[in-house]
Every structure is written in structure tokens, then in C-alpha cells.
Amino acid sequence: MLFDSSVRRELWRSFVGTLIVLLTVVMTMVLTRILSDAAGGVFAPSDVSLMLGYTLIGQLPMLLSLSVFVAVVSVLSRYWRDSEMVIWQVSGTPQMRFVRPLWQMAWPVLIAVAMLTLVARPWAQTQTQLLKDRYEKRSDIARVQPGQFQSSADGSRVFFIDSHSDGEKTGKNVLMVITREDQEAVITAKEGFVETVAGQRYLLLNHGERTQTDLSSGEKVVSRFDSARVLIGEVDRGADPQLEVRATPTLDLLTSTQAEQRAELVWRVGLVWATFNMMLIGLGLAAGNTRRSSNWNLVLALLVFVVYFNLLTLMQSWVAQGKLSALGSLLGVHGGVTMLALLRVWLRDGGLSMLTRRRA
Numbered sequence: 001m002l003f004d005s006s007v008r009r010e011l012w013r014s015f016v017g018t019l020i021v022l023l024t025v026v027m028t029m030v031l032t033r034i035l036s037d038a039a040g041g042v043f044a045p046s047d048v049s050l051m052l053g054y055t056l057i058g059q060l061p062m063l064l065s066l067s068v069f070v071a072v073v074s075v076l077s078r079y080w081r082d083s084e085m086v087i088w089q090v091s092g093t094p095q096m097r098f099v100r101p102l103w104q105m106a107w108p109v110l111i112a113v114a115m116l117t118l119v120a121r122p123w124a125q126t127q128t129q130l131l132k133d134r135y136e137k138r139s140d141i142a143r144v145q146p147g148q149f150q151s152s153a154d155g156s157r158v159f160f161i162d163s164h165s166d167g168e169k170t171g172k173n174v175l176m177v178i179t180r181e182d183q184e185a186v187i188t189a190k191e192g193f194v195e196t197v198a199g200q201r202y203l204l205l206n207h208g209e210r211t212q213t214d215l216s217s218g219e220k221v222v223s224r225f226d227s228a229r230v231l232i233g234e235v236d237r238g239a240d241p242q243l244e245v246r247a248t249p250t251l252d253l254l255t256s257t258q259a260e261q262r263a264e265l266v267w268r269v270g271l272v273w274a275t276f277n278m279m280l281i282g283l284g285l286a287a288g289n290t291r292r293s294s295n296w297n298l299v300l301a302l303l304v305f306v307v308y309f310n311l312l313t314l315m316q317s318w319v320a321q322g323k324l325s326a327l328g329s330l331l332g333v334h335g336g337v338t339m340l341a342l343l344r345v346w347l348r349d350g351g352l353s354m355l356t357r358r359r360a
Contacts, residue, residue: 007101014071015109022063023056030055043135050131057124061117066305067276068109072102072282073301078287096345098283100161106279114272116249117302158182161192174205176230186211187230203230239270263320266329270312275332277341278305284344306338 034052040043045093076098079085085095136296157178161171173190178185189208196202205228212221245264248256315333318324324332 004101004104007098009103010075011071011102011105014075015067015105018070018074019063019067022067026059026063027056028169029054041238044131047131047135051128051289054073054124054128057116058121060174061113061121061271061275062309064109064113064116065278065309067269068106068275068299069278069282069305073286073298076286087216095283095348099280101346102279103281110272110275114192115266115273117271118283122247122249129244129247174203178205178230182215184213184215184243186213187228188342189228200231204228205230260320260323262326263316263318267312267316270315270334273330274308274312274337276338277334278308280338280341280345281308284341284348 006266031052034048034055037043038048038051043051050173076085133164158177160175161173161266171192172190174189176185176186176187178187187205187208187210191206193204193206194202195204205225208224208228209222209224212223248264249262250265250268253268255259256258256265281304282301285304311333315329316323319326319329
């Protein structure tokens, strides 16, 4: 009991510290990318906090798995360096005995990874896609931010609005640049209103000027108007967007026969299994030497983590291409890693020498 509680306590302490550091680093990187996307018009700037939350939900399973792995390797390596592992072994505690306290510490994390991967991550992907689609389907005027140039959905128009009167339907000091084939029109107006007529959105401009340029000949035609109407697109019919594979609920993946969706299911289940495997791999890779202060085992452990999780993506690609079956990839790769990790611990406990002595 003392053995289990002491190992669990140190593992939890290391796990929480590692997770906090990883979350801080990832949150900074993700926030930078999200702010860049918001400035580029991928989604509304007001949705930055939501996008940050949804993105972190998608990243959390990987961070939890890495935190468990680092905690196991760092804590057990310290046991080796401080000769605590030797003391436990001399007292009759083999390294395989560490599987029990490791599992007692890791099972809540495994449940969290499973819930995040199988339920929360697809939901977060769906919400992210809906936010982007909703912003993309807004009217061109509604998408324009005061003081910023903004392209229309099809890229044929560029808008600039000095200020909004109500923030959605009207704008003042409107500038539009319309490019179609070899014609370019620059339109300026004091005021613009959006109205819908027969399923089409029009921009009504008051008190403005239009400069039409023939790009092939360079000829320009300047005209002034008191009012004008410009077509800016069709009204959104409210059709549901086609969900990406990553946003598909896990229950739908279970009943699907499509190779791409089966591959996504393999990735999700594989991530949960890989978290358990990383605990066992960390037990086998943990090592230390009191005469050397090098952390070569940590470098090796990080390399193993990178290779293993890149293998997850490779397996997903192979299943999607029909090169591997879903069940075969899970049992062959993750089952094989589980057996190899247990074999590594068994060999370090002197299992081969004990087997040889029994035969002798």
C-alpha cells in the first residue's frame, strides 16, 4: 500500500506540472494562429474565444497522453538515478509490479482521453465548422469590419466601409472594387443599404461615383449617381453544411462502411489505446545512472512518442486507402506495441535468465 501510494503521488505531481506547461505552450501557439485567421477573414473576430476553446478541446487528448508519458518516464528515471528502484527491487518488488500503481494513476486520464477523443473532439470540430460556415454565409457588408478592406465570398469584390450605422445592414462612406473578366469598376458612395429582392441580395448606394476601367485598353468611364443598386449575392437558404470526417460523431463512424470514416474511427480508438501503451513504454524506457547526469532516455522517449503518434496518422491514411483493415491495423500496430512494451519490462526483470534457469 505504501509503495502504490508513493508512486501514484509522484506521478500525479509530475503529470499536473507537465500538463500545465504543455497547455501554456500550446495555448500560446494556437492563439497566435487563431488571431491570424480572424484577421484574414476566416471567421468573425468576436468568435476568437470560442475558436480557442474548441481548438484546445481537440488538442487535449494528445496533451494528456504526452503528459502521462513524460510523468512516467521522469518519475521512474529519478527512481533509478536515486537508487530507489534498486531498493524496491532488492525488497522483492520487480519492475512489472509498477504496472499496478501506474494503472491506478492513469485510468482517470484514459477515461478523459476517451471522452475527449470519442465525444468532445467531434463536437468541437462541428462547432468550429459551423462558426466558419456561418461567417462565410454572411452578407458581404456584414462581413466587413470598419476601417478594414475585405474581399467578398467569391473574391470578385473588395469592400471598405468607414463606419457602420447599425452594424449589419448599412454602411457609410462605402468603397467597392468590382473585377469581372477585363473590366474593373471602382464605386464610392456616402451610404449603402442591403436589401433582398426575389431571393437576391442587393447593395443600394446613395450619392456616389463609379469609375469603369477597361483593363485591356485602359479606357475609363466616370459616372455619378444619386442612387444605384449592385448585386452582391444570393440569400443563404439555410442548408446544413456537409460535415467533415473529423466532425462526424463516433456512433455514426461505427455504422459507416466508408473507408475514410473507418480510418477516422481507427485514429480515435488508436489514440486511446496509444495513451495506455505510452504508459507501458514509459515504464520500459525509464532508466538512470547515478554516475552520469545525462538524460539520454528522455530524448529517446520523446523520439519514440513522435514516431508512435506519426504512425497513428500513417495508419489512418492506409486504412482510408484500403491498404489495411480497421481491425487489423488496431490489433497489429497497437496490440503489437502493447506486447513489445510488456516484453521489454519482463526482460528488464530478468525474465529471460529465469526462463533459462528453469530449462536448465
